[in-house]
Structure formats: structure tokens, C-alpha cells
């Protein structure tokens with residue numbers, strides 16, 4: 586008999602078939618308590634769980650005593666209670682390599698659109714305001730050769746540094762626990778403490794995972810240390826930023842602008858003050874959202890679950906020690 590799995594995210598047809606070739610699949614819309622109750626037997630018998638963005642905590646796991654592996658269609662896994670998974674010896678698989686380049690592209694898009702006011706001026710053109718030659722009220726600031734400061738020099742940080750260094754001639758600063766030999770050698774990057782980065786960078790770019798240590802890492806004190814011309818970029822996780830402090834810093838002119846793909850609350854409420862500020866580019870968490878990359882992430886997640894339930898966890902496993 587095929588092992589049972591719960592699927593809580595729609596997959597492209599061919600990937601759904603690939604999954605069904607290996608497993609008996611129960612498709613559910615989400616992991617809410619009502620859904621679990623309505624499919625109690627399927628959750629009870631499931632050995633695998635595949636999807637994204639939903640909370641996987643001890644309360645859910647208590648309804649899944651047969652579970653051996655979870656597979657998330659994402660690289661970030663802050664929505665999983667990893668301790669609870671470890672305590673139950675459940676493997677957690679993720680998609681660390683499938684999206685790196687695409688998310689780095691999104692970071693560059695945020696940098697360029699914030700500095701050159703792309704969204705704001707395009708809206709003005711659509712509103713019929715381009716009636717004569719443009720003046721300084723349409724101008725932005727340069728990106729090329731400005732200093733980029735990267736907080737979170739991991740896979741995506743490195744891909745961003747590559748774009749900034751080779752594509753735009755930008756000096757690269759980064760804050761990390763340790764020096765990153767590859768970044769130093771390939772991009773002439775400079776390792777520094779957070780305060781130095783905040784004081785010297787023209788673009789402060791956060792691509793951090795959400796952890797106890799990074800929650801609200803960027804608050805009032807950090808924005809106060811940035812240049813008044815600095816542009817703050819975040820495509821890591823929204824909760825890494827104290828959003829009220831960011832709004833206050835933008836309003837007070839402590840920093841120049843912000844480009845954001847992630848928010849403390851998602852979807853971002855339409856009432857958010859961020860949406861009233863012309864110097865904010867707000868994207869709907871599209872870091873990895875291209876057809877190609879979302880397909881590759883889903884394919885990787887399907888293969889990860891097949892591998893994990895067959896005991897193959899050489900790659901893409903967050904907690905191999907529980908095997």
C-alpha cells in the first residue's frame with residue numbers, strides 16, 4: 586500500500602501526478618482546525634505533509650501521529666515549530682536552491698524602483714501628469730557605485746552581492762557572524778558590524794530568516810543610525826522589522842525611502858500607513874514568484890517528500906539529525 590500524504594497547496598498537474606505515483610494523496614485547502622477535524626482520519630494516517638505558508642505547530646502535529654516527513658514549498662521555515670518536529674522525529678524538507686537567483690532579482694528590482702521612483706512616476710504618467718518636460722520633482726537617486734549593505738549574507742545575499750558588484754559597480758558591505766570568504770574574494774566585500782553597515786550603506790538590504798535573534802532587529806535605533814539618504818530594502822521576513830518604527834523613520838525623513846516585499850502582517854492591510862507614503866515600494870511577497878521558479882520549488886518539494894519518506898535526506902533537510 587502507498588504511504589498516505591496530505592497536500593495543502595495546489596500543484597501543477599504533472600507534479601500532482603508525480604506525487605500520486607508514490608503516495609495516496611488527500612488534498613485539503615489549508616491546515617485550519619476545521620479542516621483537520623473534517624479530514625481527521627486522513628491527518629491521523631498521513632506519513633507525509635506537503636504545502637506552504639501554513640503554520641505547522643505542536644497542536645497540528647498532535648493530530649498526525651503517523652507523520653514522518655514534512656516538505657515545504659519555500660526556503661524559509663519560520664512557520665514550522667522545529668522543536669516540536671524534532672521531538673516527534675519528523676523530518677523537515679525545504680527548497681533552498683530553487684529560488685536564490687529569482688529572489689536576488691527581486692531585491693535588485695526593489696533597489697532600482699525605490700531609488701529611481703519607478704512605481705511612483707509611472708503612476709503619475711498614467712494619471713496624465715506628464716504634460717511637459719520633466720523637472721527635478723521626477724528625479725530619483727543613483728544606484729550604480731553606491732554602497733550596498735547586506736544583512737543576511739547567505740545564498741540570496743551572495744547572489745545579490747554578485748549583481749551589485751558586477752552589474753552596478755557597488756562596494757559591498759555585509760554584516761554576518763563570520764567573514765564570508767567567497768563574498769570577500771569574489772566581490773571584494775567588506776565584513777563589518779551592524780552599526781558600521783547602518784552608518785555607511787546607501788542601501789541597507791535585509792534578507793534574513795526570521796528567528797528569535799532577528800525578530801525586530803531593525804527598530805527605531807537602527808533607522809536613526811542610517812544616513813538620511815539611505816534606502817531600506819527588506820525581502821527576508823516582515824517581522825525582522827519593527828514596522829511602526831520604519832513608518833516613523835520614513836515620515837520623519839530619518840531615511841529616504843523603503844522597498845519592501847514582506848510585512849509584519851500579510852497580506853498587508855490596505856489601511857497600512859506604508860501605503861500612504863510615496864517613498865515606499867510595497868510588493869505582495871513576490872520574491873520567488875516567477876512561473877519558472879515557483880514550478881521548480883514545487884518540483885523540488887515533491888521530490889524532497891519522496892526522498893524523505895524513502896530515507897534519502899542528503900540534501901534540502903533542515904533537521905537530518907532526527908532520522
Ligand SMILES: NC(=O)c1ccc[n+]([C@@H]2O[C@H](COP(=O)([O-])OP(=O)(O)OC[C@H]3O[C@@H](n4cnc5c(N)ncnc54)[C@H](O)[C@@H]3O)[C@@H](O)[C@H]2O)c1
Pocket residue numbers: 660661662681684685688736737738739740741742760761762792793794795796798799820821822846847870871872873874
Ligand atoms: N521574499 C521572499 O519571497 C523570500 C524568498 C526566499 C527567501 N526569503 C527569506 O530569505 C531568507 C534567507 O534565505 P537564504 O536562502 O539566503 O538563506 P540562508 O540560510 O542561505 O541565508 C541566511 C543568512 O542569514 C544569516 N543570519 C542569520 N541570523 C543572522 C543575524 N542575526 N545577523 C546576521 N546574519 C544572520 C545566516 O548566517 C545566513 O548566512 C529565508 O529564510 C526567507 O525568510 C524570502
Ligand SMILES: O=C(O)[C@H](O)CO
Pocket residue numbers: 658659660661662684872873
Ligand atoms: O521563504 C520562501 O521561500 C519565500 O518567502 C516564499 O514563501
